[in-house]
Amino acid sequence: MDLVVQKFGGTSVGNLERIERAAKRVISAVEKGKQVVVVSSAMAGETDGLIELAKRITQFPNEREMDMLLATGEQKAIALFAMTLRKLGYPAVSLCGWQVPIVTDDVHTKARIRKIGVQRLKNLLKEGYIPVVAGFQGVTEDWEITTLGRGGSDTTAVALAAALGADCEIYTDVTGVFTADPRIVPNARKIPYISYEEMLELASLGAKVMQIRSVEFAAKYGVRIHVRSTFVEEEGTWIVPEEEIMEKVAVRGITVDTKESRITVVRVPDRPGIAAKIFKALGEAHIVVDMIVQNVSHEGFTDMSFTVNRNDAPKAEEIVRKVAQDIGAKEVVRDDRVAKVSIVGLGMRSSYGTAAKMFEVLSKNNINIMAISTSEIKISCLIEEKYAELAVRALHEAFVEDGEEIKVETE
Amino acid sequence: MDLVVQKFGGTSVGNLERIERAAKRVISAVEKGKQVVVVSSAMAGETDGLIELAKRITQFPNEREMDMLLATGEQKAIALFAMTLRKLGYPAVSLCGWQVPIVTDDVHTKARIRKIGVQRLKNLLKEGYIPVVAGFQGVTEDWEITTLGRGGSDTTAVALAAALGADCEIYTDVTGVFTADPRIVPNARKIPYISYEEMLELASLGAKVMQIRSVEFAAKYGVRIHVRSTFVEEEGTWIVPEEEIMEKVAVRGITVDTKESRITVVRVPDRPGIAAKIFKALGEAHIVVDMIVQNVSHEGFTDMSFTVNRNDAPKAEEIVRKVAQDIGAKEVVRDDRVAKVSIVGLGMRSSYGTAAKMFEVLSKNNINIMAISTSEIKISCLIEEKYAELAVRALHEAFVEDGEEIKVETE
Numbered sequence: 086m087d088l089v090v091q092k093f094g095g096t097s098v099g100n101l102e103r104i105e106r107a108a109k110r111v112i113s114a115v116e117k118g119k120q121v122v123v124v125s126s127a128m129a130g131e132t133d134g135l136i137e138l139a140k141r142i143t144q145f146p147n148e149r150e151m152d153m154l155l156a157t158g159e160q161k162a163i164a165l166f167a168m169t170l171r172k173l174g175y176p177a178v179s180l181c182g183w184q185v186p187i188v189t190d191d192v193h194t195k196a197r198i199r200k201i202g203v204q205r206l207k208n209l210l211k212e213g214y215i216p217v218v219a220g221f222q223g224v225t226e227d228w229e230i231t232t233l234g235r236g237g238s239d240t241t242a243v244a245l246a247a248a249l250g251a252d253c254e255i256y257t258d259v260t261g262v263f264t265a266d267p268r269i270v271p272n273a274r275k276i277p278y279i280s281y282e283e284m285l286e287l288a289s290l291g292a293k294v295m296q297i298r299s300v301e302f303a304a305k306y307g308v309r310i311h312v313r314s315t316f317v318e319e320e321g322t323w324i325v326p327e328e329e330i331m332e333k334v335a336v337r338g339i340t341v342d343t344k345e346s347r348i349t350v351v352r353v354p355d356r357p358g359i360a361a362k363i364f365k366a367l368g369e370a371h372i373v374v375d376m377i378v379q380n381v382s383h384e385g386f387t388d389m390s391f392t393v394n395r396n397d398a399p400k401a402e403e404i405v406r407k408v409a410q411d412i413g414a415k416e417v418v419r420d421d422r423v424a425k426v427s428i429v430g431l432g433m434r435s436s437y438g439t440a441a442k443m444f445e446v447l448s449k450n451n452i453n454i455m456a457i458s459t460s461e462i463k464i465s466c467l468i469e470e471k472y473a474e475l476a477v478r479a480l481h482e483a484f485v486e487d488g489e490e491i492k493v494e495t496e
Numbered sequence: 497m498d499l500v501v502q503k504f505g506g507t508s509v510g511n512l513e514r515i516e517r518a519a520k521r522v523i524s525a526v527e528k529g530k531q532v533v534v535v536s537s538a539m540a541g542e543t544d545g546l547i548e549l550a551k552r553i554t555q556f557p558n559e560r561e562m563d564m565l566l567a568t569g570e571q572k573a574i575a576l577f578a579m580t581l582r583k584l585g586y587p588a589v590s591l592c593g594w595q596v597p598i599v600t601d602d603v604h605t606k607a608r609i610r611k612i613g614v615q616r617l618k619n620l621l622k623e624g625y626i627p628v629v630a631g632f633q634g635v636t637e638d639w640e641i642t643t644l645g646r647g648g649s650d651t652t653a654v655a656l657a658a659a660l661g662a663d664c665e666i667y668t669d670v671t672g673v674f675t676a677d678p679r680i681v682p683n684a685r686k687i688p689y690i691s692y693e694e695m696l697e698l699a700s701l702g703a704k705v706m707q708i709r710s711v712e713f714a715a716k717y718g719v720r721i722h723v724r725s726t727f728v729e730e731e732g733t734w735i736v737p738e739e740e741i742m743e744k745v746a747v748r749g750i751t752v753d754t755k756e757s758r759i760t761v762v763r764v765p766d767r768p769g770i771a772a773k774i775f776k777a778l779g780e781a782h783i784v785v786d787m788i789v790q791n792v793s794h795e796g797f798t799d800m801s802f803t804v805n806r807n808d809a810p811k812a813e814e815i816v817r818k819v820a821q822d823i824g825a826k827e828v829v830r831d832d833r834v835a836k837v838s839i840v841g842l843g844m845r846s847s848y849g850t851a852a853k854m855f856e857v858l859s860k861n862n863i864n865i866m867a868i869s870t871s872e873i874k875i876s877c878l879i880e881e882k883y884a885e886l887a888v889r890a891l892h893e894a895f896v897e898d899g900e901e902i903k904v905e906t907e
Contacts, residue, residue, distance in 0.1 A: 101549070101552055101553060108626075133836045135572070138512070138576065139575075139576070139579060142576065142579045142583055143579060143582075143583040146579045146582075147578070147579055147582050149589070150578045150579045150582070150590055151575075151579075153571065153574070153575040153578070153592075154571075154572060154575035154579075155577065156571070156729045157571045157572045160564060160565075160567070160568045160571070163544070163564070164561045164562075164565035164568075165549065165550070167558070167561045168550060168554060168557045168558055168561045168562075168565075169553055170551055170719060171554075171557075171558050171561070172554040178560070179561055179745060181564075181641075183594070183639075185638055185642075225567040228594075228595055229595075230592075270866075309856045350604055370886055376720070382515050407556065415553050429821040473825065
């Protein structure tokens with residue numbers, strides 16, 4: 086019998102009416118002859134409310150107790166979900182993470198799944214029950230409650246699908262993954278099939294649809310994910326192994342990230358060990374550096390730029406200023422008004438000229454490129470923030486609308 | 497080292513400020529050299545809110561799922577309680593029922609405790625932690641979450657105290673158990689020591705302080721309970737074995753219950769089996785009958801009266817009307833405006849004339865007695881509801897204020 090894990094996010098279970106709508110999606114699959122395991126997030130707002138409560142006690146709540154607190158959000162949601170399924174005539178049984186069990190390591194608030202017991206789920210399915218599993222939460226070998234970090238319900242769903250050999254449906258408030266943010270690019274199209282690797286790049290570069298770790302998990306275990314809307318009945322986006330995607334388009338999607346700042350250290354003496362000094366200091370302050378650019382040296386001096394999350398920028402600037410003095414740099418300049426536009430696609434591996442075309446499109450629109458970073462399947466350009474939307478639209482037109490038609494076939 | 501279980505009710509943990517106040521009561525005991533195990537109820541209003549949510553889904557939510565839902569209330573409270581203790585500098589660890597474990601039978605929504613594992617609690621105490629245990633909840637042998645029914649946190653506390661050989665402090669919003677409801681009798685006094693049996697009678701007769709089952713539990717295992725206020729620093733009421741109370745006063749306390757109705761079946765043929773017919777029909781409808789009075793027979797006919805909970809009265813009347821037709825009774829009369837006043841005291845066992853004195857006091861105040869029921873240590877009289885407060889005040893004056901002084905000594 087076909088087995089599917091259906092995961093519903095916080096907005097999809099945001100109130101009792103929505104839970105009923107989600108329950109009907111489950112029932113619709115059951116009526117088509119499928120066996121369903123439901124994974125539910127906490128009701129929208131619930132987790133934030135609990136965090137706020139804890140923060141009112143202390144700025145740094147004990148993380149074990151935080152997990153104890155936050156786990157109540159999903160527990161409440163699964164009980165209500167199971168009650169709703171039962172009211173509609175379908176026997177359902179809710180399960181907390183520890184009841185499955187979903188065993189994790191003991192890193193509270195960001196635990197990683199170690200193993201999943203499937204016997205109880207299999208028994209329930211065999212007896213005709215719909216198991217409704219709490220997302221986001223697990224249990225250590227010592228019976229301590231853990232949580233998997235923000236968006237962890239996606240990981241729960243993918244991990245359960247992997248353990249059960251099932252497909253995974255992620256129900257959310259959008260109809261799938263798009264070639265660009267439809268709020269910026271009205272012509273953006275839903276992507277029918279995308280590879281794990283492409284999805285990972287898109288997620289890292291600002292696409293909100295899926296938690297990154299859950300995609301990594303899916304890639305590792307080959308779980309096919311179907312991202313789709315709770316509220317609209319239509320096919321969404323399938324996230325699948327690369328081999329299943331016959332046609333590798335050069336550019337699958339375009340993203341923009343306006344949450345970074347650029348910091349430039351001007352006229353740095355070009356000696357070995359200088360870069361190490363700067364980035365070691367940032368690393369010690371737990372600041373993640375994204376793009377790094379070092380210009381060609383002139384007369385023994387160079388300029389060095391890098392980007393960090395905008396929230397970290399003031400602290401990063403302060404740290405770098407101190408280092409700059411030590412190493413005899415001229416000055417430190419911070420620019421918060423930058424944006425990173427990226428194009429992502431498997432086809433880049435085998436097609437030439439994609440980078441050149443991207444630079445050309447930006448140049449034609451008089452957009453200056455401040456920094457470039459690339460991976461095998463993506464190219465990112467740092468530009469002035471005010472050109473962000475223009476850049477995305479222009480790149481979308483060039484690569485998606487006027488570019489080769491996106492042709493995708495599955496095996 | 498002295499070990500004490502401190503239980504805080506819903507109003508005592510009703511908001512973060514109150515949780516902090518409760519935490520300070522714990523710390524005060526710790527500072528006096530005691531080891532403390534905390535038991536917490538859900539924050540006031542939380543459980544009702546969850547029940548309401550479930551009832552919006554369906555009038556009869558699945559009881560297993562109801563337990564799953566309700567258990568989140570205490571889990572939230574214990575996490576916040578432990579965070580608060582930690583903020584104040586005292587290492588605390590919250591534990592759900594299943595983590596202790598508190599093992600129960602599988603009667604969802606009103607489970608009974610079967611056994612308690614104390615090893616984890618003992619280890620935590622040994623390591624210097626304050627365990628904060630969720631009241632009201634347990635776990636079956638099959639790892640299903642159960643709850644103990646309304647007021648179940650008292651039972652959790654008493655059961656833990658029994659298992660650990662500790663005393664039990666019940667923190668609540670009153671300063672103890674009183675000789676009468678102080679809102680009715682301004683001269684009511686706090687009772688310093690009361691026996692389990694007396695407390696059980698008082699609780700059954702309308703005193704709200706303790707859940708009945710928890711007192712039964714305490715009696716069975718000889719747990720000494722100290723009922724006291726979270727908000728006022730003073731000795732409360734000790735509920736202890738009868739042997740510890742040297743002076744058995746005739747009347748320990750006076751209660752009034754205005755939640756019953758009287759139903760009278762008029763002119764019933766006085767034949768064997770008639771009473772059985774009436775009360776069997778009520779029993780089949782799950783209606784609990786309290787007082788029963790049958791008058792002396794006249795010319796082969798008698799009148800039969802009984803009281804039931806006022807909520808059940810319309811249904812009881814309907815049922816009895818049908819039976820009355822079958823058995824040829826003349827009519828059925830329902831009276832909702834009745835009150836049951838009771839006096840309770842161990843000393844009744846060995847003192848004579850207590851009943852006579854009670855009837856005399858009522859008669860002196862022109863209060864007619866409609867029915868009487870007695871146990872070894874209590875006498876209840878059914879009267880017109882309008883005289884309820886007058887009766888309580890008069891009985892209090894006669895038995896408590898003017899009566900023998902309440903002299904209590906412990907061994």
